Amino acid sequence: MDTSPEWIAVDWTPVRRRAWAMRGDTVLDTVTQVGPVEAARPAEALLGLISVFLSDAPVDVMTCGTLGPVGASVPCEPLSDGAWSVDIGDVRVWLRGVSGLRQKQPVDMMQGDETRVAGFLALNTDWDGVICLPGEHSRWIHVSAGEIVSFQTFMTGVVAATLLDRAVPDARAARVDGVTFSEAVGDAIAKPERVMARVHSIHAEAVLDGLQPEIARARLLGGLIGSELAAARPFWLGQQLAVVGEGELAQLYVDALGAQGAPAALADEPRVTRAGLATAWRTLAAAP
Amino acid sequence: MDTSPEWIAVDWTPVRRRAWAMRGDTVLDTVTQVGPVEAARPAEALLGLISVFLSDAPVDVMTCGTLGPVGASVPCEPLSDGAWSVDIGDVRVWLRGVSGLRQKQPVDMMQGDETRVAGFLALNTDWDGVICLPGEHSRWIHVSAGEIVSFQTFMTGVVAATLLDRAVPDARAARVDGVTFSEAVGDAIAKPERVMARVHSIHAEAVLDGLQPEIARARLLGGLIGSELAAARPFWLGQQLAVVGEGELAQLYVDALGAQGAPAALADEPRVTRAGLATAWRTLAAAP
Numbered sequence: 001m002d003t004s005p006e007w008i009a010v011d012w013t014p015v016r017r018r019a020w021a022m023r024g025d026t027v028l029d030t031v032t033q034v035g036p037v038e039a040a041r042p043a044e045a046l047l048g049l050i051s052v053f054l055s056d057a058p059v060d061v062m063t064c065g066t067l068g069p070v071g072a073s074v075p076c077e078p079l080s081d082g083a084w085s086v087d088i089g090d091v092r093v094w095l096r097g098v099s100g101l102r103q104k105q106p107v108d109m110m111q112g113d114e115t116r117v118a119g120f121l122a123l124n125t126d127w128d129g130v131i132c133l134p135g136e137h138s139r140w141i142h143v144s145a146g147e148i149v150s151f152q153t154f155m156t157g158v159v160a161a162t163l164l165d166r167a168v169p170d171a172r173a174a175r176v177d178g179v180t181f182s183e184a185v186g187d188a189i190a191k192p193e194r195v196m197a198r199v200h201s202i203h204a205e206a207v208l209d210g211l212q213p214e215i216a217r218a219r220l221l222g223g224l225i226g227s228e229l230a231a232a233r234p235f236w237l238g239q240q241l242a243v244v245g246e247g248e249l250a251q252l253y254v255d256a257l258g259a260q261g262a263p264a265a266l267a268d269e270p271r272v273t274r275a276g277l278a279t280a281w282r283t284l285a286a287a288p
Numbered sequence: 289m290d291t292s293p294e295w296i297a298v299d300w301t302p303v304r305r306r307a308w309a310m311r312g313d314t315v316l317d318t319v320t321q322v323g324p325v326e327a328a329r330p331a332e333a334l335l336g337l338i339s340v341f342l343s344d345a346p347v348d349v350m351t352c353g354t355l356g357p358v359g360a361s362v363p364c365e366p367l368s369d370g371a372w373s374v375d376i377g378d379v380r381v382w383l384r385g386v387s388g389l390r391q392k393q394p395v396d397m398m399q400g401d402e403t404r405v406a407g408f409l410a411l412n413t414d415w416d417g418v419i420c421l422p423g424e425h426s427r428w429i430h431v432s433a434g435e436i437v438s439f440q441t442f443m444t445g446v447v448a449a450t451l452l453d454r455a456v457p458d459a460r461a462a463r464v465d466g467v468t469f470s471e472a473v474g475d476a477i478a479k480p481e482r483v484m485a486r487v488h489s490i491h492a493e494a495v496l497d498g499l500q501p502e503i504a505r506a507r508l509l510g511g512l513i514g515s516e517l518a519a520a521r522p523f524w525l526g527q528q529l530a531v532v533g534e535g536e537l538a539q540l541y542v543d544a545l546g547a548q549g550a551p552a553a554l555a556d557e558p559r560v561t562r563a564g565l566a567t568a569w570r571t572l573a574a575a576p
Contacts, residue, residue: 070495107492108489200442208390208395
């Protein structure tokens with residue numbers, strides 16, 4: 001059996017880079033790098049990431065994320081900007097990538113999630129609604145008739161990591177108490193302006209009263225996700241919803257939405273990302 | 289002239305430690321350490337901080353901050369808990385400190401600001417109102433008839449530093465455009481739930497449209513401080529106000545409050561801190 005990849009899928013962000021060795025839609029192998037990019041030049045870092053997949057034969061590489069430029073403005077199709085390509089000085093690698101998208105008002109941008117929308121639509125033909133993509137940056141994307149209509153990005157994950165670290169470091173790895181989380185989400189949606197005031201109270205209860213880590217983490221994450229839901233209400237109210245993510249964070253968003261009477265389908269993010277890159281590879285890599 | 293200190297004033301936090309060599313209320317010398325505590329034991333770190341002030345003669349050291357315990361619950365006088373003392377194994381140093389205060393509902397705590405309230409009241413006899421202390425943690429303290437009635441702590445400074453770092457790193461050291469700042473404060477007070485949504489928009493404008501650093505920083509800080517003002521409204525509305533702080537951040541709080549029709553007097557934080565420690569030294573160090 002030939003185990004060499006037909007093509008390589010890459011999702012590239014400043015904090016995590018993943019590559020999949022692919023044959024059609026089948027994953028042959030996976031590599032992940034977490035943390036800042038260490039190589040001086042992006043091309044060098046990319047070759048380092050995918051080196052275990054390379055043989056003497058040339059291979060297509062299709063990327064999404066922050067390696068490439070930001071292109072078209074919404075409303076537009078997720079892959080409407082075509083693929084960029086660049087010679088990275090290695091004859092084995094034909095590097096192409098999906099351009100990011102921008103929004104004019106309110107100004108916003110995405111680099112990678114346009115590919116996940118393409119993947120979600122490839123897996124769910126003719127789907128209309130709102131896709132929520134939780135993470136360090138969480139993003140709400142309104143999709144209609146195959147186009148991205150509008151979107152909004154929140155830095156909830158960045159703020160949550162900092163506040164867990166500074167307010168309740170012992171709770172960073174605690175499980176989340178479900179009942180407390182739902183209550184905190186509800187409180188935050190009702191009074192979003194009070195969320196930041198509550199964080200130091202959680203810290204003080206942890207120090208003075210021995211607040212349990214699973215309660216502390218549930219209150220902090222529930223407050224921040226609830227605050228995001230309050231601001232993102234126009235996106236999720238009365239819409240068909242999908243959360244594209246994985247692990248605990250994605251489930252927390254599904255739970256938070258469900259508790260507001262807004263049921264969301266959960267789609268596995270790595271599968272959706274690969275489906276988007278496969279769509280890009282098939283439709284864009286054939287272009288000149 | 290004898291230049292050896294009569295006593296040493298110390299303000300101790302995990303991120304900054306300051307010591308003043310004092311003769312009565314006069315400052316003879318100052319040292320500051322910024323960053324995490326490096327010594328393994330607090331006593332060792334304290335001796336390191338004040339070592340330049342020490343001679344063979346014994347000296348009183350009066351501290352506030354996170355070296356000591358959290359004591360009494362408000363409402364109470366700022367120094368009502370007496371002074372703790374500890375033998376740090378150096379015959380030259382008689383170490384005492386002001387205990388922090390706690391609040392039962394909503395649970396909160398302070399370690400250091402109780403001393404600043406005592407200092408402010410020593411400099412402003414019979415003052416009633418609300419004292420705002422901006423910083424990494426900002427705190428609003430309601431003072432009446434010489435007692436701390438209630439308080440609330442916000443982690444605005446911590447969140448601002450992280451978001452500047454992640455969203456607009458080029459703007460970290462920019463000056464703040466005043467008009468933009470006031471507008472951002474007003475927007476945030478009107479719609480506090482939208483502040484977190486706006487942060488990524490600032491990032492996108494910086495990347496895509498070359499948003500000027502002084503505009504980016506003004507919008508980010510205005511949004512976060514305005515959001516804090518929205519939550520702290522019961523503290524500042526219709527109250528006599530003082531901001532105890534220094535530098536740009538204190539002036540931004542004064543400006544933000546002023547733009548809401550709530551004029552605040554600005555008091556120099558190091559002077560207020562030393563006045564509080566001097567009061568503690570005179571009233572508490574004499575106790576057994």
